[in-house]
Amino acid sequence: MSEPDLLLNATDIRKSFLGLKALDGIDFSVRKGEIHALLGENGAGKSTLIKVLTGVHKADSGAIELNGQAVAVRDPMHAQQLGIGTVYQEVNLLPNLAVAENLYIGRQPRRFGLVDTRTMQKQAKALLAQYDIEIDVGAQLSSFSIAVQQLVAIARAVDMSGSVLILDEPTASLDSHEVELLFGVMRKLRDRGLGIVFITHFLDQVYAVSDRITVLRNGKLVGTRQTSDLTKVDLVSMMLGRTLAAATEHGRRAAPQPSERKISFSDFGRARSVAPFDLTISAGEVVGVAGLLGSGRTETARLLFGIDLPDRGTITVDGKPVRIASPRDAIRLGFGLCPEDRKADGIIGDLSVRENIALALQARRGWLRRMSTREQTELADRFVKALDIRTTDIEKPVKLLSGGNQQKVILARWLATQPRFLILDEPTRGIDVGAHAEIIELINRLCDEGLGLLVISSEIEEIVAYSTRVRVLRDRVHAGELAGAEISTDNIMRAIAAEHGAAR
Amino acid sequence: ADLTVGFSQIGSESGWRAAETSVTKLEAEKRGIDLKFADAQQKQENQIKAIRGFIAQGVDAILVAPVVATGWESVLEEAKDAEIPVILLDRGIDGSPDLYMTMVASDQVLEGKVAGEWLVKDAAGKECNVVELQGTTGSSPAINRKKGFEEAIAGTPTIKIIRSQTGDFTRAKGKEVMEGFLKAEGGGKNICALYAHNDDMAVGAIQAIKEAGLKPGADIKVVSIDAVPDIFKAMADGEANATVELTPNMAGPAFDVLEKFMADGTMPPKQIITESKLYTPADEPMKVYEEKKGLGY
Amino acid sequence: MTSSRLLPFYATLVIFLLAYAVCVIQFPNMLSTRVLGNLLTDNAFLGIAAVGMTFVIISGGIDLSVGSVIGFTSVLIAVLVTWYGVHPLAAFCIALTIATVFGAAMGAVIHYLDVPAFIVTLAGMFLARGMAFVITTDSIPIAHEFYTTLHGLYFRMPGGGRLTLIGGLMVIVFLAGIVVAHYTRFGSYVYAIGGNRTSAELMGVPVARTTIGIYALSGFLSGLAGVVFSLYTSAGYSLSAVGVELDTIAAVVIGGTLLTGGVGLVAGTFVGVIIQGLIQTYIVFDGTLSSWWTKIVVGLLLFAFIALQRLLVVLSARKGSSQVATP
Amino acid sequence: MSGLVSGLRKAAPQLACLAVILFFNWLAFPGFFDLRLQDGRLFGSLVDVLNRGAPVAILAIGMTAVIASKGVDLSVGAVMAMAGAVAATMTVEGYSLPVVLLSSLAVGIACGVLNGLLVAVLELQPIVATLILMVAGRGIAQLITEGVIVTFVEPGLIFFGTGSFLGLPMPVIIAAALALLTVLVVRRTALGMLIESIGVNRSASTYAGINSRLLIVMIYTFCGFCAALAGIIAAADIRGADANNAGLWLELDAILAVVIGGTSLLGGRFSILMSVLGAIIIQSMNTGILISGFPPEYNLIVKAAVIILILLVQAASLSGFKLLLRPGAAATARKAEA
C-alpha cells in the first residue's frame, strides 16, 4: 500500500506526557531523496515526534515503517543501527571527550582489537574538513564554541545516516557561511537518495532547501505540502493558525535622542580573549553585534557582564565610574545577560518555570526578602502571557519545556528585573516566527521605555531589522561600526569579510 | 649504646589503648630508649607497612601490638632476615614461634573466665539472667572474652546469657544497646547481671540502667574487663561490681627482656603472661582510681 | 592541546617527586630499593582496587563496597583453602567469580532501578561485610604450600629491596587499566557516561551494558585485591580492609580524577596510591607522632597535595591556553 | 491543608517503609509500641527511637542543605567528636555552661567555614575537601582529650543529653526545634530556592546573579553547626567525650538519611523534614536489630536488606510497578529530559 520510494512512514502517532497531548495522531513520512521540513510553533511537538521516531520516547500508539517494514525502534542505538542519523535539538555530545571520539564513539576504527586513535583522528579531520572546520580533533569538545559543537554533531549524524538524516534546529547559532556549507552537504545527500528531516524556525532556509513541508500545531498535524506550492504567508498561517500582521517585516528603529543615561566601557579588554575596545550604549539604543563564529562576540558579552574579568579598562554608568567584578555587580547596576548556551548557563532545569522566571529578581533582592509565592506566580503568569510561553502550568520543571519556550523563560527572567541594559546572545535561537515577531516588538517597546540593548546574533537580517548601530567583530577585535543608513545586510557582510582573518 | 625501638600500635580506639601507648612511651623514656611510634589506625596493612618501614630504617628491635592474630608471617620473616628481634604485645599470633622473640600478653580467654567465675560465685546458685555487651564483631578480644565467660558459666545452669549484642567497645553503643536490652526484657526486671567485654561499654550501660530507674550494681550486677579508672569510680559509687584488670604496662616487661638480651644474649621465655587481676568494691576503688588516673587512660 | 587533560596528572607527578625528594633529604634511608619495593608491595591491594574505583568514578559513580568485598574474599578464600581443602587457585576463581557477579548485580540495580550508586554500594558494603561475618568472625591463617611458593616469587633488587609478585601484579593491573581506559570502546563508553549520561544514551552508547560492566570490573578488581590481600597476609579475616574504600577514593582523586565523572586517568591513580603510601612511610620514618598527630598530619599532607595540585593546574592553565574557566 | 496532603503523598514510600520496619520491630518485640508516663516523662521504645535518632537527624538536617547544593560533607562525624571534646574538656576545666556551649558550637562553625572555603573558593571537590577534615578532625579531637574519654558531671551539660522537656528527651526536642526552625528559615526566605538553584546548575545561577560562593560557605557552616550540636548531645548523653568513637561513621548514616528522604545526591530539590524521616527510618531499623535478639554477625546483613527494601519501594512508587516488570522504564523517563 505504501509508495515505493517511501523510506520512513509513521502513522497515527500519539504521545502524551502527564495528560498533555504532545502528539495527537500525527502522520509523517520521508521519501527517498527529499528534504522534508518539519515546522511549527514552539512546543508544537516537533522534537517530540523526532524522539518518538528515534526511540527516545515510546509512542503511546501508532506505527512506524522503515523501508516498508514495520519496526519498533527500541532506543537511539537501535535507530542508528537502522540507518537513522539524528541531531537532537540541544547539542547532545560529550564535552569531556575529544572531538574525534565524539564523532566515532561506538564505531572507532580498531587495530588488533584496540582503538586506533591515529586513524580515527585522520578520519575525523577529513570529515570535518567538509564543513570548513580545521581544529585539533584530539582536543576536548568543550574547548570549542557552541557553533563548532553543533557542526560536530551534524557531521556525526550525517556520517552515520544510512538512509534517513534528522536535523532538529541544526542551524540555530550557525552563521550564513556554515549554513550554506550545511545545505551543500544536505543537497549532496539528497541526491544520493537519503531522506532528510529538517526542523528550523528560519523560513528562508525552509524555502532554500526543502522539497516538502509538514506543519504541526499543538501536537496535531496541520498538513503536508510541496514547498513549491506553498507561499510564505500561507505557511505562516498554517503554523500559527492565524495570519501574522506585519510582523515579518519590521522597520528599523530610528536612533534615539542623545541621552545622558548611558553606559560606557572604555579601553575594555582581556588578554587572549578580546582586544581592548570602547563601547557606549545609551538608553533606547539597540547595538547589534555581528561577526563570524569565534570572532569574540560571546567573549565580549561575558566581559561586559563581569563573568570574565577585564585586564584593563573602565566603566562608567551615567557618567559615574563603577566597578564590575561579578555578574552580581552587573545586575545591581541593572544589567542582564541571556547567555548563548542555554542548557549550561541559562535554565535551572529542575526548578519550575515560576522559579526560573523569578530567580534573577530574587537574587537581586537578596535572600532575606523572599518574593512570596503569590508574587512569583503573578510575575510568572504575566510573562507567560506576554511572551506566549507554552507550558501546561508554571509549576512544570523548565527542562520539560520545548527548546524555544525555555529560551523565552530566560528572557522573561531578565525582563522581570526591569533592566536598563540587556545583553542578548543569540536571543532568537530556536524561537518560532510568531514569537520572534513578538519578541522583537517587545524589544522595541522596551527600548522606547529607555532600555539599552546589545544583541549578538548570527542572523544578519535580524540585526539589520532592529539595530540602531552595528558593531562588527573580527578575530577578537572590535573592527568597525555601522550606523544609520549604513546598516544593511551587504554592508555588514562586507565588514565581516574584510581582511578575512587567520583564525579560521 | 642507645637502643632504637620501633613500636607499631594498633590505634587509639579506647582509653585502655591510649594508656598502653603512654605507658610504653614512659617506660622507653625511663630507660633512655629511642622509641619510634607508629599508629596504624586499626589497620593491619598499616601495621605491616610500619614494620617494613622500621626494617628499612634499621631499628634495633620492634614491638608490635598485632591487631589480629593472622597474617604476620612474611613481614616477620623479613624482620628475621634483617636480624631484628620482634616482641609481641597484648596478644599472640598464629604461626611459628620462631618469628618473634617473645610475647607479652594477657590471656583474653582467662579474662572472660575470671569475670564469669566471679559471677558464678556472686550469684551463689540463684537464677541469673545475663545480658552480654560484646566487643567489635570479629575482634579477638570479643571472641575470646565471650568464650572465657561462657566456659566459666558452663557448669552453672542457673546462669544464662539471654541477650548478646555488640556495643563496639564504645560507651555510646554500650548505652544504646543496654537501653534496648532493658526495654526488651520487661524494663530490666528479667535481667540480673550485665557482662560487658570492656569497661567503657559498662560505663555507658550503667547510665542506661540508671535512666531506666533501676540501680546498677544492685538491681543489675555489672561485671566487665579492663579496669580503666572510670569503672573504679562507678565501683566506689556502688554502681559496678567487678572488673578484670588488663594492665597497660606490656612494654615494661618487654623492654626488660630486650635489655637483658642486648646485654648478654639471654633468650627470654616465649610467653610472658600478665596477670588478670579481679577488682571488686572491696579493693578500695577510689585509691586505684587515683593511681590509674595519671596513666593516660 | 591534548595535554590539558594530562595536566592534573603531571601536576601530581611533579608533586610526588618533590615530596619524595623532601623525604629523602630528611631521611636518607628512604632512598632505598627496600622502600621502593615496600611501596609497591604494601599498596598492591589498594592500587588494584583503586583501578576499579577509577573506572567507577570516571563514569560518574562511586563504589563503597570495595573494602568489604576485599574482606569477604579474603575470608572466603581462607575458609575454602583451610577448612575445605580447596586448592588456592580454585578458591581464587570462585572468589573472583562471586565478586564479579556481586559487582555486576550492583551495577544492574544502579542502572535499572535508577538509584544512586552511593546508596546501592553502601548496601553492598554492608552486605559483603555481613556475609564475611556470617562465614566466620575468626581470623583464619592459610598455610598452603602454594602460598609459600608464591611468597618465594620475588625479585631481589640491589640494596635488599624486593619486587614481590603482588607488587608486580599491581603494576600489570595498572597497565591493563590504562589500555582499557584509553584504547578500547568500553573505555570510551565509561568516559562518555561520566561526561553526560543522557547524551551518551542519545549517541547510542550501550549505557546499561557499560554500567553493569563498570561495576562488574570494580567488583572483579576488588576481588583480585582480596586475593592479593590474602596473599599479603596469608590469612582471611572478616574485619580486614575496613575503610579501604575511602583510601581508594582519596587515591583516585589525588590522582586528578573528578568525582563528577568524565575526567580522569588510571595512571594518575597510580601516583595517588604511591603518594598515600609515601605519607604512611614518612610518618613511620618520623616515628615521633602520637596517634592523634598522625591523623592531623595525614590530613594536612592530604590538603597540601591537593592544594598544590590545584595551584599547579590553575597556574599552567592560565599560562597555557586561552581557555577561560567558567565561573 | 492541601499542602499537607500532597506532602503526605510525596512521603508515602518512606512512610510505608517506616510502617513495615515498625511492624517487624513489633513482631520481634511485642511491647514495642508501649508508652508510659513516669515522672512527667514518656518512656518506651518509640521514644528511644526518636531519642537515639536525634543526632543523626540533626546531622541530616545540615547534610540536606549540603547535598542540595550538590556537595557532601564527610567531616560531620569528626566535627561531632571535636565539639564533644571541646565541651567536655572545658567543662572539666570549670568553664560555665554558656561559654562551653558557645565555644563548642564555634568549633563546629569554624570547621564548616573551612569546608565551605575549600569547596567554594579553592573549588576542591566536596568529598575531598571534607575528607581532609574527616581525617584530621578526629586527630584534633583526640589532641584535645589526649586520647582519653573525658568524663564530666556538670548537670547543665548532661541535661542536653539525658534531660527531658515537655515529657520528651532533650535530644528529640532539640532536633525537632532545629528541624522546624530550619524549614522556616529555608522556606520563609529565599534561601531554599537559591540553594536548589545552585545545586541544579551552578553556572546558570551565577549568571542569574546568585552569590554562589557565599551561599556555599553558609551551607557548610550550617552543616558544621549542626554537627557540633549533635556532638554536644552525643557527649552529654554518655557524660563524656569519646574522641575516637563519637560520630564514627555517622556521616554515612546522615547521607543515607538524606537520600532515603528523597533528596538527590546530584543536588537540587530538597526537603528537611523528609531527611528527618529518613533518620527515623534508619534508627527504627537499628533499634529493631538491637531488640530482635539476632546474633550481631547478622546486623549488617539485616541493614543491607532494609536498604534494598527501601530502594525497591521507592523505585516502585516512582514509576509504578511496571518499572519492575519492564526494565529500562527508568532510563526512558530520564531520557525525556534530553
Ligand SMILES: Nc1ncnc2c1ncn2[C@@H]1O[C@H](COP(=O)(O)OP(=O)(O)OP(=O)(O)O)[C@@H](O)[C@H]1O
Ligand atoms: N518529557 C516531557 N514531559 C512533559 N512534557 C514534555 C516533555 N517533553 C516535551 N514536553 C512538552 O511537549 C510539548 C512539545 O514539545 P516539543 O519539544 O516537541 O516542541 P517543539 O515543537 O520541538 O518546540 P521548539 O520549537 O520550541 O523546540 C511541549 O509543550 C513540552 O512542554
Ligand SMILES: Nc1ncnc2c1ncn2[C@@H]1O[C@H](COP(=O)(O)OP(=O)(O)OP(=O)(O)O)[C@@H](O)[C@H]1O
Ligand atoms: N570554526 C572554528 N574553528 C575553530 N575554532 C573555533 C571556530 N569557531 C569558534 N572557534 C573557537 O570557539 C571559541 C569561542 O568563541 P566565541 O564564543 O567567543 O565566538 P563567538 O563570536 O561568540 O561565536 P559563536 O557564534 O560561536 O558564539 C573560540 O576559542 C574560538 O577560537
Ligand SMILES: [Mg+2]
Ligand atoms: Mg524542539
Ligand SMILES: [Mg+2]
Ligand atoms: Mg557566541
